[in-house]
Amino acid sequence: MVDGIPTWEEVAREHGSFLYRVAYRLAGNHDDAQDLVQEALLRVRKGLERYEPGSLEGWLARIVTNVFLDDVRRRKRRPADAFPDDPDRVLPESPSAEASSSELSQEVQDALAALPTEFRVPVVLCDVADQSYEQIAAALDIPLGTVRSRIHRGRRLLRDALTDREGFE
Amino acid sequence: MSPTVTQRGGRRPSAALGALVLGALCVTGLGSGADAGTPDAAEELLVKARKTATVESFAGVVEVVWLDDQGVEHVERVGARGADGAFVIGIGARKAVGDENERFTNSGDEHTRWKGHGGTRAPRPGDSWDLEIAGRRHVAGRSATVVVARGDDGLVRARFAIDRETGQLLRRAVLDEQGDVVRVMRFVSIITGGVDAPPPAMPGDGFDDTPVAIETLPSGFVSRADAGSGYRLLGQYLQPDGAVQLYYSDGLFTASVFQRSGRLDWDALPPGTPAAIDGVRARSYSMPTGTLVVWSDRDVVLTAVGDGPPDAVIGIVAEMSGNPSDDQSWFDDVTDFVFGPFDWE
Amino acid sequence: MSGTEFGAGEMDESFLSAYLDGELDAVARAALDARLAESPDWRAELAALRTVRDAVRSLPLVDAPPGFWDRVLAPEDVVDLAAARRGRVWVSRWRALAGAAAAAAVMGVVFVPRPEPVQPAFAKITQSHAERASLGNDVVTNLAGAVVPVGIEP
Numbered sequence: 001m002v003d004g005i006p007t008w009e010e011v012a013r014e015h016g017s018f019l020y021r022v023a024y025r026l027a028g029n030h031d032d033a034q035d036l037v038q039e040a041l042l043r044v045r046k047g048l049e050r051y052e053p054g055s056l057e058g059w060l061a062r063i064v065t066n067v068f069l070d071d072v073r074r075r076k077r078r079p080a081d082a083f084p085d086d087p088d089r090v091l092p093e094s095p096s097a098e099a100s101s102s103e104l105s106q107e108v109q110d111a112l113a114a115l116p117t118e119f120r121v122p123v124v125l126c127d128v129a130d131q132s133y134e135q136i137a138a139a140l141d142i143p144l145g146t147v148r149s150r151i152h153r154g155r156r157l158l159r160d161a162l163t164d165r166e167g168f169e
Numbered sequence: 170m171s172p173t174v175t176q177r178g179g180r181r182p183s184a185a186l187g188a189l190v191l192g193a194l195c196v197t198g199l200g201s202g203a204d205a206g207t208p209d210a211a212e213e214l215l216v217k218a219r220k221t222a223t224v225e226s227f228a229g230v231v232e233v234v235w236l237d238d239q240g241v242e243h244v245e246r247v248g249a250r251g252a253d254g255a256f257v258i259g260i261g262a263r264k265a266v267g268d269e270n271e272r273f274t275n276s277g278d279e280h281t282r283w284k285g286h287g288g289t290r291a292p293r294p295g296d297s298w299d300l301e302i303a304g305r306r307h308v309a310g311r312s313a314t315v316v317v318a319r320g321d322d323g324l325v326r327a328r329f330a331i332d333r334e335t336g337q338l339l340r341r342a343v344l345d346e347q348g349d350v351v352r353v354m355r356f357v358s359i360i361t362g363g364v365d366a367p368p369p370a371m372p373g374d375g376f377d378d379t380p381v382a383i384e385t386l387p388s389g390f391v392s393r394a395d396a397g398s399g400y401r402l403l404g405q406y407l408q409p410d411g412a413v414q415l416y417y418s419d420g421l422f423t424a425s426v427f428q429r430s431g432r433l434d435w436d437a438l439p440p441g442t443p444a445a446i447d448g449v450r451a452r453s454y455s456m457p458t459g460t461l462v463v464w465s466d467r468d469v470v471l472t473a474v475g476d477g478p479p480d481a482v483i484g485i486v487a488e489m490s491g492n493p494s495d496d497q498s499w500f501d502d503v504t505d506f507v508f509g510p511f512d513w514e
Numbered sequence: 515m516s517g518t519e520f521g522a523g524e525m526d527e528s529f530l531s532a533y534l535d536g537e538l539d540a541v542a543r544a545a546l547d548a549r550l551a552e553s554p555d556w557r558a559e560l561a562a563l564r565t566v567r568d569a570v571r572s573l574p575l576v577d578a579p580p581g582f583w584d585r586v587l588a589p590e591d592v593v594d595l596a597a598a599r600r601g602r603v604w605v606s607r608w609r610a611l612a613g614a615a616a617a618a619a620v621m622g623v624v625f626v627p628r629p630e631p632v633q634p635a636f637a638k639i640t641q642s643h644a645e646r647a648s649l650g651n652d653v654v655t656n657l658a659g660a661v662v663p664v665g666i667e668p
Contacts, residue, residue: 012587013348017575024576034582041586108569126535127570133537148537152528152563159566219651231658245662249654256653259661265645267653272645274660279637283645291650306575338652349584354655380642408642410635416646423651425643431632438633457659458640472634474643476656 006056008045016041018129019060025124026068028113036071040064061129062139065121072117111161119154126151211300211316212293214331215421218338223269225335226252226366229309229359235352235457238442245457246357252366266367280378287382288404292420294318297399298326306330308339309356318421320398324348326478327421335361343422343459346480351455380406386413389469390428397484400424417485422477424459424485433465446483449490455479462486525549530560534567636664 006014016037023036040063051059112120125131125139133147140147228250235243249258258265265274272283294300298318306315313330320326325348330340340355383405386392390413394402400417408414412429441454441463451464459476464486471489475482525546532538533546550556641660648656 009587012583016583016586017577020578021576025573030579033576034578037578037582038586104569105573108573112570112573123570127567128573133532133535148532149528151535152531155531155563155566158570159562162566162569222653231654233659233662235659247658247661249658251653258654258657263661263663265648265653265657265661267645267648267657270649272648272657274641274645274657276637276641276661277663279635279641281638281641281645283642283649286646286649288646338655341652341655352659354658356654380646404646406646408638410638414642414646416643418647423643423647423656425639425646427634427639427642429632429634430629432629434631434633437631439636454636456636456640456664457662458644458656459659461636461640463634468629470632470634472636472639474640476644476647476659 005048005051008041008048011044011048011056011060012041015057015060018057019064022061022124022129023064023068025109025112025128026065026121028109032071036064036067039067039071043067055135057129058131058135058139061125061131062135065125065139069117069121107162108158111158114161115154115157119150119157122147122150123154123158207302208295208300211302212295214302214314214316214336215294215300215329217336218329218331221332221335221337222251223254223256225337225361226364227335227337227359227361228364229356231258232353232355232357233457234355236455238440238453238455243457249356250364250367252364255366257367282379284379286404286416288416291403291418292399292401294420297419298421299323303328305333308332309359311339311359313339330355332361337361343476343478345478351479352457352459352476378409380408380414383407383413389430391466391469391489393489396426396488397424397481400481400485417475419477419481422475422481424473424475424477424482426485426489427472427474429470430468431470432468433463433470438463446490447487449486451486451490453479453483464490466490527556527559530556530563531567534560534564640664 019037019040020033023040024030024033027033027036040060043063043066044060047063112123115123121140122136125136126133131139133144133151136151137144137147142150229248231247231249233243233245233247237243247259247263250256255268256266262275262277265272267273270285272281274281298320301317301319303315303317306313308330312333314333316329316331317325318327318329324344324346326344326346328340328342328344329338331337332339337359339359341353342350342355343352345351386405387407392402392405392415396402396417397419399419401419402415403418404416406414406416408427410429412427415426415428417424417426435450435452438452439454441452444451444453444462446462446464449464449466451462453463454461456474459474460479460482461472461474462482463470463472465471471486473482473486473489475485525542529538529542529546533543538546550560644656644660
């Protein structure tokens with residue numbers, strides 16, 4: 001790290017999981033998430049000189065979101081998940097509560113992936129990337145009030161999608 | 170006998186271990202959402218975890234994952250159970266049993282035994298490592314606190330997952346200097362509490378083959394109070410077969426250096442990975458328990474084994490081997506060079 | 515986020531999400547508290563939104579598939595210094611041996627008595643170390659590896 005500016009490798013090693021997490025929740029599958037992360041890291045590499053020390057994760061969230069939105073605009077989406085999950089996570093585990101929890105997570109993920117992009121992006125930035133409304137507004141170049149209403153509408157759509165699930169509410 | 174130069178290179182972790190590496194990245198990137206644990210808190214968790222499995226009752230299945238010398242991944246599973254201070258790991262002819270002060274292990278053809286250790290107290294885990302609580306994860310369906318250990322270079326070299334409820338160590342991953350996971354022990358299922366104590370399976374008192382602590386080494390053997398990076402000598406032992414064992418710990422990992430009189434027959438060794446460590450001819454092996462390195466110093470055969478990162482064990486070898494150019498006598502060098510190509514001794 | 519752009523009576527339900535996220539200033543928050551106190555429907559809506567938000571926030575951490583970070587971080591032009599160091603050591607060693615051989619050739623064939631060959635017993639060594647290490651350390655992680663088949667015994 002020089003003058004508070006990390007190297008590209010440091011960004012990838014230290015913040016790669018954050019980047020991947022946001023990318024996966026935006027894209028909804030591993031294939032696209034990998035593409036997003038690789039493209040985002042390329043942009044990080046090119047843009048590091050312009051990075052001003054501050055919220056690195058906010059900056060990364062903004063970059064990966066822009067990559068995602070560019071991708072949506074180009075409509076070059078690839079087929080869904082072709083990779084297995086981390087085997088560490090799919091090994092048989094004993095308590096049934098885990099299975100139930102995992103099932104719920106998948107339903108939430110499915111509902112999130114089904115949200116229209118305009119609602120999914122602010123919800124992911126808020127609840128996965130932990131960004132403030134002001135940061136989201138800056139990242140998406142939309143007014144603060146629009147951020148608020150899109151997050152709210154996104155959550156209501158999620159609620160509608162999940163309400164039928166037994167025990168969710 | 171001619172020296173063979175075979176270097177490790179281009180080894181990449183296979184699928185499952187690659188995923189485990191990602192776990193390390195995941196841990197380092199937990200950021201603001203993770204617990205902000207202090208180094209002291211992390212150390213306390215590790216210190217407590219040293220003893221928990223012999224205090225709490227548990228039963229489960231442990232998975233041992235390691236890369237061999239060809240970079241091939243191996244996965245083995247063993248049962249483990251403990252209660253009332255007694256434990257059993259494995260089954261049938263492959264089994265380790267013990268209680269608070271005694272151990273008996275049978276791996277099929279070989280058996281070994283310890284009674285007490287007569288050594289000095291181990292260092293604290295934080296003496297040689299920067300420790301950090303790096304969040305939580307689920308291991309075998311249980312919520313665990315993740316503790317990472319970083320070396321002086323800031324790289325994560327080990328990751329521990331400790332059960333939040335009991336404090337038991339559920340998972341240990343060791344990483345090499347490239348950040349690749351080389352070895353993992355983890356519970357894949359476990360229940361705690363309400364487990365019956367395993368039946369006693371120690372051999373009788375007539376089975377007298379335990380190592381004994383010694384103050385002075387037999388002539389021809391060498392010892393160092395410190396070795397490698399932060400390893401401290403905690404005990405010296407004489408094995409039943411006449412070998413001397415030096416036992417070291419850096420507070421987080423352990424290593425032993427065994428010495429035995431004789432000449433090392435390199436050609437009879439399994440292939441392993443031929444190497445030179447600071448000019449000393451050696452051969453290393455990646456084992457489920459850790460890294461093992463064999464070398465010789467004149468008429469003594471030395472074997473180091475440690476459960477830490479491979480380079481930590483190599484560091485011990487480099488320090489123990491002392492004089493880089495003197496692992497064989499001048500006459501040995503000559504005969505090796507002249508007759509080695511004809512494989513005649 | 516400021517709530518002063520709207521009067522309390524102009525608040526719509528989207529302010530509930532901002533309320534949950536701590537994005538309202540004190541004035542807007544007080545106005546919304548008052549609204550919540552008088553409206554069971556708004557309280558129910560708030561509870562439902564909180565459930566949804568918490569469900570998203572508690573989604574498990576997702577890791578990239580195996581090998582992904584290896585590919586991303588693959589060092590294309592990094593030299594393995596340790597291997598290079600070993601290489602240099604062996605080169606210098608061979609040079610030394612060559613010099614010694616020349617001397618041997620001058621002296622004639624040399625007979626060197628040697629001690630008996632011994633082989634380290636890997637299983638005993640690893641077991642004994644694991645046992646000693648387990649005295650004072652976690653028994654499971656120290657001993658589990660000692661009872662699994664290895665297949666490299668001499």
